[in-house]
Amino acid sequence: MKDLNIWMNGKLVPQSEAVLPVNSAAVFYATNVFEGLRAYWNAADDEVYSFRLPEHFARFRESMKMMRFTIPYSDLDLYEAVRTVLSGNEVKEDIHMHMCAYVTGTGLDATTPTGIYINPRRRPRVAEGAGLKCCVSSWQRTADNAIPIRLKCGANYQNGRLATLQAKADGYDQPLLLNREGHVAEGTGATFFMVRKGRLVTPPVTADILESITRTTLMDAICPELLGMGVVEREIDRTELYVADEAFLCGSGYEITPILSIDKFPLGDGKVGPITQRLTRAYMDIVRGVDTRFPEWRTPTYRPVRV
């Protein structure tokens, strides 16, 4: 499979040419903000649809605002950049992309100059019927007034990296992070949902989590409108994890990834639960455009589009 070219500052370039200076704040302090997004191949439409681009651009700009830097591109430019990276690579498959704005100035307080790249990547998924063995991490989710997780910058992911390395060393697939209050926050790069007593529950946006676009998609539309189930947004205690009937992580990258056990307590019968299965089907049909509702969420690549 050939390497995909990267869109960098207005041009498609081979991966070997997409480089940053070693003394830049981007390399040394990880002074960047990014989005992880997906585009889906729909064979019947002969089209690749990017999912919820306006929401990703809005969060991208919120992260930049918190970091006090800007990019010389409008949302319209970003739309065209995403479509160019897909069409320029002749993408006709499901693709994950990182859109990253970075600072090439030096020093801790550098906010300029900024550059931007979009890196299209093939990202593996868990196989159907499979799921994760999770643990509760002894590393704590960083707090909003320390390193805010609402801000999607590369440096923040060192918290999740420490937790992941520990989880893997201990024989688990993925950690779940508690916040400073001891309540469940999220996974390292995904939002946490559980099913308890027939209800879907997820932590609030004030629980030291990223304001996830997938979470909003599930809470505002897919669960109530397509499955007829509301989502309860509330704090979750650690011990609730052990007695949950089902749980999953969700996100643009993770999509809906089932959790089969937590700290070796099997959830339900230890297999992917029925609500998680129904949600996965409904979510995948929407993002791919097999279910044609919510057309405003899918930006085509090859057909002209009115923004």
Ligand SMILES: Cc1ncc(COP(=O)(O)O)c(C=O)c1O
């Ligand atoms: C820390 C973190 N939480 C949650 C998510 C899920 O967010 P989204 O659904 O917007 O991809 C992500 C993925 O970007 C993430 O990195």
